[in-house]
Amino acid sequence: MKKDKINVLICGVGGQGILLASEILSEVFIKAGYDVKKSEIHGMSQRGGSVESHVRAGKKVHSPLIKKGEADFILAFESMEGLRYLEYLSSEGKLIRNTQKIIPLTVTIGNAEYPDNPEKIAKDNGIDTVSINAIKIAKDLGSDKVVNIILLGVLAQYLGDLSAPLRIDRKIWDDVIVDWMNVKKLSPKIMEINKKAFERGYNSTA
């Protein structure tokens, strides 16, 4: 069966900029001419809790939630968070993970243990996994807030590799990100950091 939809599941920890990333991704899909649906849960967890967002694009999308076994990408903002959602990946799907560890409170107070090697767990389950130290890149660039833009850059790289008609060209990303920065009235300095952040993700050989 020929694929006619792209499904991206974004996950991580409240406060990492996941909802903004899913907003930008949705705008990119709309600009590319797709029908788009996106879904996430608001409320309760402002900072420090698990967050997941589903973004779906295609000629016509009905369900706002990705079916298990049909995600093309999991974009995991935190080292182990992607492991919660492996069932969602399709057999050709890819897990893109930030190696940044954020220790959950359940571990801090001794009620659970943080997994030793999340990358190995994913790979042992047969998952095509790419890892990137986005927080380090972000800090090098001078702002720990651009982790989300770096990770979108990595995703953009792979979406650009898809075969037509699902391929998303780089130019659409650049336009959407510039639009977003203008709407948010970011300072020229922060704009520059964001542009570089996207570039670093896009060109990472992660």
Next chain:
Amino acid sequence: MKKLLSGNEAVARGIYEAGVKFASAYPGTPSTEILENVVQYKNDVHCEWAPNEKVAVESAIGASMGGVRSVAAMKHVGLNVAADPLFSMAYIGSNGGIVIITADEPSMHSSQNEQDNRHYARAAKIPCIEPSDSQEAKDFIISAFEISEKFDTPVLFRMTTRICHSKSIVEFGKRKEKKSKGFTRDFQKYVILPANARKLHLKVEERLKKLEEYGYDCPLNKIEVNDTKIGIITSCIAYQYAKEIFPNASILKLGLSFPMPKKLIKKFANKVETLYVIEELEPFVEEQIKAMGIKVIGKDKLPITYEFNTNVIEESLLNKKSYKEIKVENLPPRPPVLCPGCPHRAVFYILSKLNVHVTGDIGCYTLGALPPFLALHTCVCMGASIGSAYGIERAMEQDPTGKVVAVIGDSTFVHSGITELINIVYNKGISTVCIMDNSITAMTGHQDHPGTGKTLMGKKTHKLDLVKLVESCGIKKENIRPVSAFNTKELMKVFKEELAKSEPSVIITQGPCIFIEPKDKKWKLFEVKAEKCKVACSACLKVGCPAIYNDENGKAVIDPMFCLGCTVCAQVCPFDAIIEVER
């Protein structure tokens, strides 16, 4: 113009386009963003936060009587609070169109139950309209106002979390201005004395029959004829899931789900071989169809609990699992936690040290029930903390002095805690009540309320003075104790003093939610000095802050990305190892 909108944003747009002039709500997940988005049209629509849902509905009723289109929005359990005026309005009917929006929450992502509010439509005998995506949320709410006026009835507009919070593309229309009809006195309509109510009830029954007829060919209900082997009757978000799992089936989608259009159901059922009813939560439509003597497959296979999704429908109805099961064992859960810098942290830290029962309420502070605090022991509904504390004390056989504390947020206190406090004073209780005043309705995303001094439309207004209010409820001046929410020593002292008293007292812990601080605030930053953190005593971990964790050597570390310098961990460190540093 086309835009990607959440259901809440879309319904707000629909409210604007429908010419609505009055909108009110009390915040509640997943409904909150409706009013937050209506406010962008504040030049055309008066919009406001009400102290609670009952006030929101009653104000909307007044606006409808006064001749303009009006709306009140709330979460599902909010309608319990507002049920009283709703049931009366069902008899009175409308003047200007009136719509009550209920946002139900299958799976209870941020709620205490998963009641199915379609039952309210049936119980109150008013129409229920259910959109299945954002475009319909916008279009159907406009129809809801038309139906309200045409049939002289309030309309229940039922959304669910996945409608409210998922985004899809919406095409905009223009606002149709509606002139106020004004208020005309009408004794038989607006004064529901028994003599009038008896006549009005007959009209309500007539109205239901007319609405049922209307449902037969109204545009809200839609038959999609396809392969007739399988027929599906569905509504709301379940429609979207059904379309993906049964792309070739014939579908009857109910946008007007109550009163159920029996003639249309019969017509559809006759066309198909096997009939499914796919609806989340209660078998609301299914039971009515079964009562007609029509055979359907529904809740015998589909779950009655929690949200649906495409997997649930496929597994329940087709016995198929089309994905590889991968369960990674022992992943640490990451439940919601009090944010770094939260003003509730120190209060629960202190409560966890005191041997008291803590009755809780609805808000971020319900998280005080979780480890490491375990310092909140009941949670019922908005306002219940104070009543429960009083009741527990009454049930004690020994002297209840110093045994129970009620904790309640400032917004929740205004919502429905005031009458509970009056009750304690009136009936000579002795409870210690703690109002955790973070100066905002926090959990729903930081909305103003009568205690913040600002309206939804951004105007300065009278700021409710909690100390004066509590005093006028009858709490003695010396028993009203405002205290900094971040000062552990002071908190301990005040709690001990008030718990020792055999008369009611109110402690007001004061500290703003981190999200209402100015955007350019220079937050402090703290660091653990490793050389001073000698015995890895874990004292600082007991404040339950997501910014602190143990490193590989068992020593505490503060993540500067999360730390906001609230000082609570530094206060509890016995070695003064946590100190302020430059950010």
